[in-house]
Amino acid sequence: MTKDSAHKKVKVHFEPDNTELVVEAGANLLEAAIDAGVHITASCGGAGTCGTCKVIIKSGEVESTRTEKVSDEEWEQDVRQACQSKVLTDLTVHVPVESRLEKAVVTRESKGTGETVATGWSFKPLLSKYFVELPPPTPQDNASDLSRLLRGLKQRYKLSNMTVDFDVVRKLPQTLRDSDWKVTATTLVTAVKPRAADRRRPRMINIEPGDTREKHYSLAFDIGTTTVCGQLLDLNQGRVVAEGIDYNAQISYGQDVISRIAYCQRGGCPKLQQAVVGTINGIFRQLLNQSRVDRQDIGHLAVAGNTTMIQILLGLDPKYIRLAPYTPAATFIPPVKASSLGIKVGDHVYLFTFPLVASYVGGDINAGIVGAGVHQRKTLTYYIDIGTNGEIVIGNSDWLVAAACSAGPAFEGGGIKHGMVATNGAIEDFEIDPSTLEPTIGTIGGEKPKGICGSGLINILAGLFEAGVVAQNGKFHTDLPTNRVREGKDGHEYVLAWASETQTGKDIVITESDIDNLIRAKAAMYAGCQTLVNSVGMTCRADLEQVIIAGAFGSHLNIEKGITIGLFPDIPRDRFTFIGNGSLLGARLTSFSTDLLDDARMVARMTTNFELSENTDFMKNYVAALFLPHTNADEFPSVKEKLQKNKSKQRTTV
């Protein structure tokens, strides 16, 4: 570069934003992008060490320092690190999706310190779209349509060794000719890398006329025993476009997995399958309406769920799951066409299910572990997925032990008189005035209350317990100066909202029977944790370095209150993180990265299943936990102290 050129003005054009900026020749390309308002990720702040700011120089010249972050292949394809490049001439620069990705969006559920989401993976969705313009056939080059397409994909994208679905061949001749030989091929990675040396063999699952790369979506679902959650993902931007939640329609056939399996044993599997497929289709409809995405533009479906839910969804009768020694049909389930199950997506869409560990430790917990990155850290973590089929994991990057503790549906508002899923109108926040015993409630969306969601229940029980409205055995004190505690149709209850204040036009209450359900649910979870931790020769209070709480309920779960009722161990509060629906997080992140697909398989292999159902220690621990917060108050020193303080305060007030 001569001195003259240093003062030359050059134009830099950024794709796909179509933003242009004039800079002096010699300017740093990353700085130019920042000035132009083009978002390029540069984790290391421009030092050249992270490799996240890679761009492709489509035309023009730059002077780049090459670091080890740019491979030979990338270098040949004119990939450069923006921070290491000086602009020499007019440029057209393409900013690839990986460099545009807003990590904050991907990890939006994380409310903790950031160490609760998988890291180190690159953005390589399982589903990819490739646009090619093919030369039309001539007498000299009349290769078959498929050969022409494969040749084009190889030349432009270096793709090879692909398997092709027959349906692609069926559509190919017409699609190529209707679109003037410009088509978009969709490929899917369906299997993990077989061995280190092997390359993946992507499968071509669809072919569309024209350039449809902009329409590149998939679905991630968590199929819970009580609740089903779904997200519609934009695979170009790595973000959630829409999300929806609903009760699993199987609820009408039984509240927990055991009653569902029992129903299957009576020949009901097809009915249950139909029910959950109906729920999925309903949520899918919501997602399409919200996002205005076209149904046909969905190319993949990743599903996490417990073993029973997955087997029923796939039409695999789960009856043997309930019979000792509790064997599932398969831990790794081959990909299956989603439309063959009745899910209303295009015929090219495959359903991916997470590998599972055992009959009662399913792909949902695997997805959660992968999503939260528990398997990546040395930190000894307690991962707890609060739901009807509550599952817990203890471990770190070296070992993982998992167990299921059937908690019942209370945490998801199931089996609760005014329970509901965590959607608008659900009571989630609850405060109680210790002197008047009048409540202050908050609902999701700020609407008038309709019912109570799982996290609301925990907050309510903790509040009532701390205020002395509910006793340690879960019964109401009935001699209190408030008309909110009353004898209802189903025994004693506390009125959370009067009919005039609610959407339903009826009083919203929490009953003694609701509280009883909740106490049994929390006892199962706590006893499970205790038993698992003790089984590896540790104790909750001394050894757990991190607690990650996942669950399909509302996101306002209050850790303090969870400890108050004895759901979580009484350890320093800064070790807790709530990540929302962990299974859905895992399903989403895995949709974004084949790295995590490999991790999912590894986690399923390395996790040891621990059977609680016939464990006598677990039964003992469970009975001891049927108390607020616990029969052994020394397990919950901070709660004990708080209660004593409250008592003396109340005594003072009275």
Place this chain on the structure above:
Amino acid sequence: MTKDSAHKKVKVHFEPDNTELVVEAGANLLEAAIDAGVHITASCGGAGTCGTCKVIIKSGEVESTRTEKVSDEEWEQDVRQACQSKVLTDLTVHVPVESRLEKAVVTRESKGTGETVATGWSFKPLLSKYFVELPPPTPQDNASDLSRLLRGLKQRYKLSNMTVDFDVVRKLPQTLRDSDWKVTATTLVTAVKPRAADRRRPRMINIEPGDTREKHYSLAFDIGTTTVCGQLLDLNQGRVVAEGIDYNAQISYGQDVISRIAYCQRGGCPKLQQAVVGTINGIFRQLLNQSRVDRQDIGHLAVAGNTTMIQILLGLDPKYIRLAPYTPAATFIPPVKASSLGIKVGDHVYLFTFPLVASYVGGDINAGIVGAGVHQRKTLTYYIDIGTNGEIVIGNSDWLVAAACSAGPAFEGGGIKHGMVATNGAIEDFEIDPSTLEPTIGTIGGEKPKGICGSGLINILAGLFEAGVVAQNGKFHTDLPTNRVREGKDGHEYVLAWASETQTGKDIVITESDIDNLIRAKAAMYAGCQTLVNSVGMTCRADLEQVIIAGAFGSHLNIEKGITIGLFPDIPRDRFTFIGNGSLLGARLTSFSTDLLDDARMVARMTTNFELSENTDFMKNYVAALFLPHTNADEFPSVKEKLQKNKSKQRTTV
């Protein structure tokens, strides 16, 4: 071995024949087998050099000399060469199917010197069955059903890296428990070996209760434009159990591929697909009846056919095949579930189609080349597949050039007044008394005649021509002293059999229009050969070292008579071999060996397509060949000589 033991008597038990024999300790195992009447192949006669007499020592001890023919892996699995083993103790010996195989059965069509069938392949069917007895699950070992099965297959058969069809998972739990954990898994190799270093990934396509290895069958079909042939194969014994033939029901929609494609262009593809599927199902029903094999025991279907036939069968509209530049949908078609096309096999059965070369040089010719082993030899070979969509290949192991010459259906009895497929009752042999002009006819199966098959037509035309009943231009001499030549409804005709002698109760005749069709058909084939050979700078008479004739017609094709009418080049007769239906041979042999599956892909890649339809040399050659035997008599010196002899004989007789 001590001297004492030499006189000890020991028992040798051979599986699966369950034959037992008492021998002296020290006896040679191969000789013991021969004495016991157990068939073990030993090509080298017991010298230890061929490796064909391998057996597995299931129990007891032998003393074996190890040669390079036994791999490390085999040695560990107690595989020994029978000829190299001395019996030391009581033995149980398993004779695997490869060693039991009767090669003669596999190569039954070969009537030549043996150099016309692919060699050097080992018996490794694409479809395999594996029986395993699994340990039932216990609380200590409650792996999933699929993991248990895969573990069992790995332990017993060293199978790994398998893909599993979802339908297998669906059937698995019930099948395992119904059969007391004894099941047979069926695997299929669907793809050729990707690269030399890679191992194949077989696909598990079925699971059955109990040991079903004895029931191990597949289908091989040749889908011709006019005729469809099918065989039911026993994959344990490598032999044909039943075979069937019928006209392709598409005939009602047009006689050649062009008219079929034209029908598709008018929206008729689904109808044509239905028609050929109906034909396949009909033949399949015949095969099941003949063999008494159960429909569900068929595990695979290999199909050879020309590009148009295959595309229609698969529901791939062939309209672009007819439009320049004549591109097929795909040269390598992914495996497709046969039942999805309406073929009445089990849902686990995949249909394999041979890779094709071009729009008019299809997988049928590829199958033929592979089956005949043309690609394996240095010999310059002319491979001719005589059929409606006649295809020819010139080449050897170094290069292959192919072309299609649409001959019309005459060779298969199509478009012929009394034409029929080559089944019982078809006139195949024909001799004519030169003085009385009375015929002697022979039919397939020795029944009363019903009609004339393709090979019969050639024999008849040659006979009538040599006897002077038909002139060089294909017209009847009408002044002959016989009532067999007469004026019929459709012009002149010769009566082959009177009504009283036939099954139909009507005279069976050959008409001038039949002869005209046949002459046009033979002219197309001969002109094609001439054009192709000339295009590589050679001539038929000087350079062709071998001629392999394939065709779906009867097996009594007379080479001499084929030369007499000018269908085949006039070269030494010992260079000709007739191999029957070469496409079906290739489909069958490929079903028997994954080696040939790899060859099929290689042959498709190495074959160059030569377009005759717009070639002016071909048109010139074709017109010159519309004569018996040819306009240029010097092309057929031996025929010229024979005719002159006949003439002088007739003159002498008269």
